[in-house]
Amino acid sequence: MLRTYRIGLDLWLDEIATVVAYSARPLLEIFGSYQSPGNHLLNSLLVRLSTSAFGEWEWSVRLAAVVFGVVTIPLMYWAGRLAMSRAASVGAALLLAVSYHHIFFSQNARGYTAHLFSVLASSALLASALRKDHLLKWVAYVIAMTVGFAALMTTAFTLAGHMVVGAITVVAARRRGAPVLSLALRLVAAFGAAGLLALQVYAVSIPDVIAVYPTVYGSQASGYTLLSREFASQLLRGVSAGFALGFAAIPLIAVAFAGFVVLMRRNWALALSLFLSVGITVLYLLVRGQTIVPRLMLPGLPLAILSCMATIEATTQLLAGRGVFTRVKPPVVSLAVAVLMSAVSLLALPRYYSAPKQPYRSAIRHLENVRGRDNVIVIFPGVGGFRYYLGRESVSDTAAYHYVSSVPEYSAALDSIGAADAFLTTTLFRVMRTSTPDLAERIEREWIPVRQFRGTLGDGTITVWRRRSASSGG
Numbered sequence: 312m313l314r315t316y317r318i319g320l321d322l323w324l325d326e327i328a329t330v331v332a333y334s335a336r337p338l339l340e341i342f343g344s345y346q347s348p349g350n351h352l353l354n355s356l357l358v359r360l361s362t363s364a365f366g367e368w369e370w371s372v373r374l375a376a377v378v379f380g381v382v383t384i385p386l387m388y389w390a391g392r393l394a395m396s397r398a399a400s401v402g403a404a405l406l407l408a409v410s411y412h413h414i415f416f417s418q419n420a421r422g423y424t425a426h427l428f429s430v431l432a433s434s435a436l437l438a439s440a441l442r443k444d445h446l447l448k449w450v451a452y453v454i455a456m457t458v459g460f461a462a463l464m465t466t467a468f469t470l471a472g473h474m475v476v477g478a479i480t481v482v483a484a485r486r487r488g489a490p491v492l493s494l495a496l497r498l499v500a501a502f503g504a505a506g507l508l509a510l511q512v513y514a515v516s517i518p519d520v521i522a523v524y525p526t527v528y529g530s531q532a533s534g535y536t537l538l539s540r541e542f543a544s545q546l547l548r549g550v551s552a553g554f555a556l557g558f559a560a561i562p563l564i565a566v567a568f569a570g571f572v573v574l575m576r577r578n579w580a581l582a583l584s585l586f587l588s589v590g591i592t593v594l595y596l597l598v599r600g601q602t603i604v605p606r607l608m609l610p611g612l613p614l615a616i617l618s619c620m621a622t623i624e625a626t627t628q629l630l631a632g633r634g635v636f637t638r639v640k641p642p643v644v645s646l647a648v649a650v651l652m653s654a655v656s657l658l659a660l661p662r663y664y665s666a667p668k669q670p671y672r673s674a675i676r677h678l679e680n681v682r683g684r685d686n687v688i689v690i691f692p693g694v695g696g697f698r699y700y701l702g703r704e705s706v707s708d709t710a711a712y713h714y715v716s717s718v719p720e721y722s723a724a725l726d727s728i729g730a731a732d733a734f735l736t737t738t739l740f741r742v743m744r745t746s747t748p749d750l751a752e753r754i755e756r757e758w759i760p761v762r763q764f765r766g767t768l769g770d771g772t773i774t775v776w777r778r779r780s781a782s783s784g785g
Contacts, residue, residue, distance in 0.1 A: 380417025
């Protein structure tokens with residue numbers, strides 16, 4: 312219910328690109344080309360199938376993300392049972408079910424929930440198979456990894472982390488004097504099969520991947536420098552958004568860090584697999600000098616939740632052992648604390664549901680009501696959103712909208728408008744400022760913001776501007 316409520320709100324820029332540029336291609340071409348890392352292959356394929364079956368609606372575009380988001384919740388319970396009691400595992404599933412961030416990505420027509428599902432499923436299956444060897448677990452592991460590679464190429468970092476976990480397991484078993492040949496062969500076969508199937512997923516598009524992927528996070532417009540105040544600020548803002556009281560995130564982060572130690576003691580293979588999935592990703596980008604976006608750290612969400620519940624369960628057991636409470640069993644207390652934390656998380660959802668990720672419809676309706684015969688200059692990166700929704704809002708005078716992505720195009724638009732008054736719109740202003748700083752400087756110097764439409768996406772607010780002479784005269 313939480314993942315389908317208000318699922319029909321406006322698509323944001325990357326979702327629109329999925330519909331227009333990627334999923335609109337013939338099925339074979341979706342997997343046959345990799346012109347942009349924005350083409351999350353499995354998601355593009357599922358969006359194509361969904362919109363073909365149900366028509367092109369916001370909810371049908373997001374349906375695949377919703378499904379993966381929903382099935383991850385019982386998966387969270389199963390993963391929790393590898394290290395915690397039934398009550399604590401229910402608490403972990405509950406926290407994921409009401410998680411602001413997981414709901415956000417479950418209503419985002421991209422490959423992130425499929426990737427998160429794969430990371431959690433494959434890490435849990437690996438930990439389970441290392442604890443009790445069974446062929447079906449290894450087969451399921453290979454399938455989960457293949458789904459992850461089809462969802463996002465960054466699953467390669469998850470596989471690398473699993474190889475580290477496998478190597479540690481073999482070395483530890485050898486030091487104990489246990490036979491390791493059979494285990495080593497199982498690991499090599501599972502990792503090799505996952506890697507081979509990943510190559511098959513990208514086989515046709517490998518030349519494009521080699522050309523495109525190394526440049527994905529090469530500029531400041533695509534992300535943030537890891538050891539920067541801006542990245543720390545964005546990360547803290549993103550985490551705090553999940554709670555009505557933003558400062559509540561700070562003690563929870565501390566609890567998660569402490570709980571990681573507890574989780575490592577209870578099931579080190581699961582904890583380390585989830586940690587390395589994020590850690591190796593960050594390390595790779597840091598070594599290459601590339602920027603980082605907070606969404607790459609999404610696989611850390613289940614690890615944080617499991618760590619929190621591990622801390623809570625260990626604490627309640629310790630307090631019960633010292634006689635702090637005797638009438639209530641520790642599992643009941645653990646679950647009660649999880650319910651309380653879930654309530655705090657739920658309080659943040661009304662604000663999330665109150666606005667779309669990028670409010671194109673509201674901005675267009677406002678402009679159509681106030682502009683009269685005035686023209687509108689749409690600045691990149693809001694161009695794709697306005698092109699997509701102008702037709703859906705039945706705007707007849709689409710020629711009044713001028714699309715601009717550089718200073719020469721901006722000057723040409725002003726020349727074509729002449730002395731007439733005009734409006735101007737911006738969104739994702741940091742991306743625009745970073746990629747075309749001279750254009751951002753001219754906008755701030757020559758225009759003044761007169762109306763803003765809030766978006767839940769970071770920097771996704773759409774701002775409407777008026778020329779300074781026109782706004783002062785008005």
